[in-house]
Amino acid sequence: DAKTTQPPSMDCAEGRAANLPCNHSTISGNEYVYWYRQIHSQGPQYIIHGLKNNETNEMASLIITEDRKSSTLILPHATLRDTAVYYCIVRVRRYKLSFGAGTTVTVRA
Amino acid sequence: ETGVTQTPRHLVMGMTNKKSLKCEQHLGHNAMYWYKQSAKKPLELMFVYSLEERVENNSVPSRFSPECPNSSHLFLHLHTLQPEDSALYLCASSQDGRSDRGLGANVLTFGAGSRLTVL
Numbered sequence: 001d002a003k004t005t006q007p008p009s010m011d012c013a014e015g016r017a018a019n020l021p022c023n024h025s026t027i028s029g030n031e032y033v034y035w036y037r038q039i040h041s042q043g044p045q046y047i048i049h050g051l052k053n054n055e056t057n058e059m060a061s062l063i064i065t066e067d068r069k070s071s072t073l074i075l076p077h078a079t080l081r082d083t084a085v086y087y088c089i090v091r092v093r094r095y096k097l098s099f100g101a102g103t104t105v106t107v108r109a
Numbered sequence: 110e111t112g113v114t115q116t117p118r119h120l121v122m123g124m125t126n127k128k129s130l131k132c133e134q135h136l137g138h139n140a141m142y143w144y145k146q147s148a149k150k151p152l153e154l155m156f157v158y159s160l161e162e163r164v165e166n167n168s169v170p171s172r173f174s175p176e177c178p179n180s181s182h183l184f185l186h187l188h189t190l191q192p193e194d195s196a197l198y199l200c201a202s203s204q205d206g207r208s209d210r211g212l213g214a215n216v217l218t219f220g221a222g223s224r225l226t227v228l
Contacts, residue, residue, distance in 0.1 A: 032215070034215070034216070036217075041197065041222070041224070042221055042222065043113075043199050043201070043219030043220050043221050043222050044152070044199070044217075044219045045219070046216055046217065046218065049216065091215060094164075095140070095142070095154075095157040095159070095164055095165045095205075095215075096154050096157075096165065096167075097154075097215065097217065099151045099152040100151055101151055102151075
């Protein structure tokens, strides 16, 4: 019951910015968008979340469109250690975040 | 110890065995979660405890039995499992806020997972 759509995979050159798109056209007005990533066989790691405004932290930036139907996660300077599956998530109900298939990002030297 | 710790990291069991997975969080959170991740499938929410009360049970078979004795510890008791139950079992915790606002609400911290193989 994932409520987000992401490309299945993308490649990125080391040192360049990686822009990961996500569509969430059915998002409601008070739902946050969350981004997590999962490096092979490890637990998912929280990256960032936002509601309406763009957000930035030490890991990434999150750009949310004005209509909130899509967002982009930006990794400013990708490294080989950023190779992972990236999940764009909205909440289905109070305690349930809907994890879809995510985007497999491969950073190449 | 910091964050969310899961033990054991790897477990192999027969279908007639009884075993338990343990999760401990050192973050002062008041909600804890069990997720299942099968090969090439999205994460599936199994159980959620908030303030030691079970608040989510997503049609999980009774051969999986959760226990939350306090806000820092969560167990998943396993008995008479099937080979298709082989998966990565992930524990997470969060600070359950009263509303959706605030940085603490629904930001989950995951453990490294317990890799279960059922023979």
